[in-house]
Amino acid sequence: MSARPLVHVVDDDESLRTALLRLLDAAGFEARGYASTGDFLLRLPEDRTGCLVLDVRLPGPSGLELQAALQRQGVTLPIIFLTGHADVASSVRAMKAGAVDFLEKPVERDALLGAIQSALARDTLRRAAHDADQGLCARFAALSPRERQVFDQIVAGKLNKQIAAELGIGERTVKAQRAQLMLKLGADSAAELGRLAEQLRQASNNNTRPPVA
């Protein structure tokens, strides 16, 4: 899935774009350049950890518009903005919309590399969390309907006897189901089941689609 992280650089100034790719390469990052928003979206890269270095001013849709579009599509690549003119309003909007950083040109090397490190770390974490969620959802989907019912009851705090009565099955069956579902979910206590239930609730609330790229 995620191999080496990939930094995407979108800037219509060819000279600066080339220079940035060189710098990133020299710093040990793998990087790819795009001349416009359209160029980037067309070649929307594969599922891979990464981040986006984006000029605010681009031909066609602006950097901020791209940020909004990516969010709508559920693309969660962290974004670092570059701007040729200090624009407080734009930077506030960008940061509020979740950008990692907003840097003025000429770009300070350490500021840029530091921001990229943060961005990649952020993306790695997010992916890991998502993978964990995915895994959990898959394991949960593998439960049989009966197992699911038992799960709900355990999480609600019921004892085996109560569960048996509630569901109209024998207590021994309840115990067997309980063992099964714990095995399937990889939990070893009721408390942990409760935590997993919460995690599932979060995952479904976020409704995160798989991060693209």
Add this chain to the structure above:
Amino acid sequence: MSTTTIRIATSALLAVTAAAWLLLAPAAIAAETRNVLVLYSNNRVLPANIAADGGLRAALAGTPDAAVFSEFLDQPYFSGPAHEATVTRYLREKFAAAPPRAIVAGGDFALDFVLRHRAGLFPDAPVVHMAVSQSHLRSLPQLPADAVGVPLEFDFSGTIEQALRWHPNAQRLLVVTGASEQDRGWEARLRREVPLVASRVTVEYLAGLPTTTVLKRVIELGADSVVFTPGYFEDGEGRRTAPRDSVAAIAAASTAPVYAPAITFIGIGVVGGRSPSFEEIGRQAGLIVKELFAGNAPASLRLPEIVRSALRVDWRQIQRWGIDEMKIPADAVVLFKEPTLWQAYRGAVIGAVASILLLAALVGTLVFERNRRRVAELAVQGQRTLLAHASRLAVAGELTASIAHEINQPLGAILTNADAADMILRSGADRREDLLRILADIRRDDLRASDVIRKLRALLAKQEVERQPFDVNDAVNNVASLLRPEADRRRVTLDVRPAASGLSMVGDTIQIQQVLINLVLNAMDAVADVTDERRVITVSVEKAVDAIHISVRDRGPGIPTEHMPQLFDSFFSTKPHGMGIGLSIARTIVEAHGGRIWAETGPGNGAVFNIEIPPSGAPNHSVRTKR
């Protein structure tokens, strides 16, 4: 001889020589020089002071032991009791070892100063006043017996009388004065004298006003007015200047003839005036010093009443205003009569006036902070192209944001490339090819940035109006490349359609470009609030019958009918901060090239500005006027 004898003899010889040197040499060096301290009211480079200094030294050339030292009070920049105390102390200590034998006071202010601080300076030295006006002398209490001089009188009345004689049809006389103390003195005198010589006309006094107000007023005068000004040291806004510069600005802006009463003003645009020569004034003062040094007592000197004045006149201005040559008195001094490449239409170009000082202040961002010196040039030259130039600066000011961006981009790439090279070198890997490529890119980006500056310089360069053949397509393309960054910044598309083949015309390419820049910037303002597909500005060049046709079309809201008649008038603007001079200067330039400019509301709303110019760019061969 024995060595001892030799030694004794040598020492004796040395001693005698030394004694002789010590005793005799200082006396030979000192030889009794007599110092003359000349104290001027204003500053070192005032043309009047330089001329006076020349005359004074010439008069004292025959007195070799006289040594002249000039000092300057730099009024009105410095004044007040503290300053005067400092100067007094400085002079006293400087000349303590060799006090001056005579003090020459140049100007009203200097004379007052010398009399006021006489006790603290050199009370024994006689005072010679120079270039001090009659009226000022009259206002002083009795002068001490050893303070003498020949008073100066600017001949205000004589100049005005002469002006009115030369312009018998004039209905109005404008009198312009300033706000400093000296200026107010002149104003008071003029208010007394003018009614006596100008009863035939309406008199309007522009006294102590901001320069911009004055310029605005004089630009709208006509041939039925005459302007008189002695210049001023300070205007109504506290802006300090030299009289010559203020007169130059007024003369440049005025559409009526300007008269001024000083010799140093001839040649900068005034018709002329009666003036005493400052060199003569200095010479007069020098002669007095000479007499005093010859041992004559101050009271015994027989001095002329006032320094003679003569009528001085600029031949070019005589031609310009159509003054009857027969009416020039025989004893007038006529200057600039040799034939020059006088461009008849220069006056027309300067028909519109800009607030020069206001516009210079517009230019003050990143790039321009480094070029502040260039902005300061504006205030000094007094050339006619000042106004068109100031208008170009305003345009450049509007482009500042995009210019800064255009320069910042390559700078950013250079920095990042340098950082990359640094990291590569530190890594120790042999990546020579990469490093060479990096250096090449750095060089290229540097040239990119300097190219932007070069184009900007070309736009801002102050040039005399030229008449050269140039390609209209090139001019249009240059304008497009200058404005494209701005268009990008404003998200506007610039659609340029040059003529099919090269189109040459004769004229001033910078001025024509200035007109186009103005029109395109206006068009960009017009589409500022319009939807994306209408944010297109089209500039086309076509060859028409016997003329070149350029049009600038936008799809903005168009021009309301009620604004059409005034569109090209001076100071008409619909913008909240608009000066309203862009289109009027545009019209002036186009008409100076023998063309015409007009506006139409285009199909589907929006506006089209059309320019038609004959290829010869000749003012006499104009395209039919359609109003």
